[in-house]
Amino acid sequence: MATRLVIVGGVAAGTKAASRARRVNPEIEITLYQEEPEVSISECGLPYFLSDMIGARSKLVARTPEEFARNGIEARTRCRVERIDPERKRLSVCDLATSEKLEDAYDRLIIATGAQAVLPSIPGSDLDGVFTLRFLTDADRILGYVKERSPKKAVVVGGGYVGLEAAENLKNRGGMEVSLVQSGDHVAAAFDPGAAEVVEDHLREKGVEVVTGARVEEFEGDGHIRGVRFGDRRLEADIAVVGVGIQPRVDLAETTGMELGASGAIRVDRYMKTNLPEVWAAGDCVESTNLASGKPGWFPLGDTANQMGRVAGTNAATGENTLEFPGVTGTIVFKVFDFGVGKSGLSEREAQNAGFDAASAEITSTSRAAYYPGAERVYLKLIAERSTGRILGAQTVGAGADKLVDVCATAIWGRLSYRDLINLDLAYAPPFGPVLSPVIQAASVLSSVLEK
Numbered sequence: 001m002a003t004r005l006v007i008v009g010g011v012a013a014g015t016k017a018a019s020r021a022r023r024v025n026p027e028i029e030i031t032l033y034q035e036e037p038e039v040s041i042s043e044c045g046l047p048y049f050l051s052d053m054i055g056a057r058s059k060l061v062a063r064t065p066e067e068f069a070r071n072g073i074e075a076r077t078r079c080r081v082e083r084i085d086p087e088r089k090r091l092s093v094c095d096l097a098t099s100e101k102l103e104d105a106y107d108r109l110i111i112a113t114g115a116q117a118v119l120p121s122i123p124g125s126d127l128d129g130v131f132t133l134r135f136l137t138d139a140d141r142i143l144g145y146v147k148e149r150s151p152k153k154a155v156v157v158g159g160g161y162v163g164l165e166a167a168e169n170l171k172n173r174g175g176m177e178v179s180l181v182q183s184g185d186h187v188a189a190a191f192d193p194g195a196a197e198v199v200e201d202h203l204r205e206k207g208v209e210v211v212t213g214a215r216v217e218e219f220e221g222d223g224h225i226r227g228v229r230f231g232d233r234r235l236e237a238d239i240a241v242v243g244v245g246i247q248p249r250v251d252l253a254e255t256t257g258m259e260l261g262a263s264g265a266i267r268v269d270r271y272m273k274t275n276l277p278e279v280w281a282a283g284d285c286v287e288s289t290n291l292a293s294g295k296p297g298w299f300p301l302g303d304t305a306n307q308m309g310r311v312a313g314t315n316a317a318t319g320e321n322t323l324e325f326p327g328v329t330g331t332i333v334f335k336v337f338d339f340g341v342g343k344s345g346l347s348e349r350e351a352q353n354a355g356f357d358a359a360s361a362e363i364t365s366t367s368r369a370a371y372y373p374g375a376e377r378v379y380l381k382l383i384a385e386r387s388t389g390r391i392l393g394a395q396t397v398g399a400g401a402d403k404l405v406d407v408c409a410t411a412i413w414g415r416l417s418y419r420d421l422i423n424l425d426l427a428y429a430p431p432f433g434p435v436l437s438p439v440i441q442a443a444s445v446l447s448s449v450l451e452k
């Protein structure tokens, strides 16, 4: 009999694992259970769907169950795996369309249950018009509400990248005033204040009201949301999008006896294997190693989920430790109106918390030669370990930030020092950057800080 692989969760990690497993083992039987009505959803595109920039909804679904079936993968949507018995290697599944309970069995299992948005338990969070944004079905609900009620005032709660992208795209729809309320001192809390302030100034330039240091205490309304209250202030709101964070979805893993790490996500080894026999895990439900600090951490990102899915799918299909997942540098990039905003490795605060004696340098440079038409400002901060000069982190905001953050991510990955960066042979021509890349400029400033 063919070996049977079951995968729980069908977005980035689950579908990547399924496709890899099929490629490396044409014989294995693969069934994937997915609670949402679609598999293979491009969740990273959801903010842009809100502004109608993407157009057809179907563009955000990379592959349908029928396409998976043609590749010998059974993808069952609207099916929630409710219990796993790891001793008998059996699972209980609820078909959400019919409420029917099904039993299934596996030889090998991959958990790819992802993460879920946190909706704070404050009064009024159940009002109509208060939304989170995680799934395509959330975006459907937001757009349905916008079309039905034509809101004039939107409040985005939370200044992480999902909140920032939501604010931009609600504004870009036209016809809405947008405010963003953030509990901390700055938006983009994973960044140091210098970078975050550049983002805040740009949001204001683009007409988004930014309120920091404000913890929302109540959504007010009469069935529908009418306002958001914090301290003695109130903002009128006809719609609110809450992006105050996400948490790993580990209820099923936990009740099955899978070990969790300090971050609350599932602990796996370098082969994406959990502590249970024949069970792997991948994606946003899993903890990883931060290569900048060498410590465990949680990095819920789409590219990382795909890379982990590749390793878990390969190893589950071969039944061997064929591939390893080394860890991540936590590299992110997102767009805030005209700016790219990127980070890799540790912020200065994170470096200090991880026990490093860190030094940093900040520069403002240009995205093209200063005389070349279209040159725009770009901010870059580099953080390095004082004793060795090793680059621990980078943050960049402005035009061309996507390129700079990737150069820095490679440097962090390769454990390069600021001295290496000063001599990097990077490409140059006036339409693409200044004669010395902002990375080289920042490394030179860092050298004067460290070699003082």
Ligand SMILES: Cc1cc2nc3c(=O)[nH]c(=O)nc-3n(C[C@H](O)[C@H](O)[C@H](O)COP(=O)(O)OP(=O)(O)OC[C@H]3O[C@@H](n4cnc5c(N)ncnc54)[C@H](O)[C@@H]3O)c2cc1C
Residues within 6 Å of the ligand: 008, 009, 010, 011, 012, 013, 014, 033, 034, 035, 036, 042, 043, 044, 045, 046, 047, 079, 080, 081, 082, 112, 113, 114, 115, 116, 133, 134, 135, 162, 249, 252, 282, 283, 284, 285, 300, 301, 302, 303, 304, 305, 333, 334
């Ligand atoms: C608005 C938004 C923008 C983003 N932008 C970016 C970006 O620009 N770059 C980036 O790198 N990342 C981005 N991300 C993050 C990225 O989307 C996630 O990291 C990625 O989707 C994680 O994939 P996953 O498969 O691990 O988990 P998920 O996407 O969370 O999918 C897990 C799936 O498993 C299902 N499931 C859970 N439990 C069960 C169960 N018991 N039975 C059956 N099914 C179950 C869930 O319903 C869910 O559909 C963004 C996310 C959002 C929400």
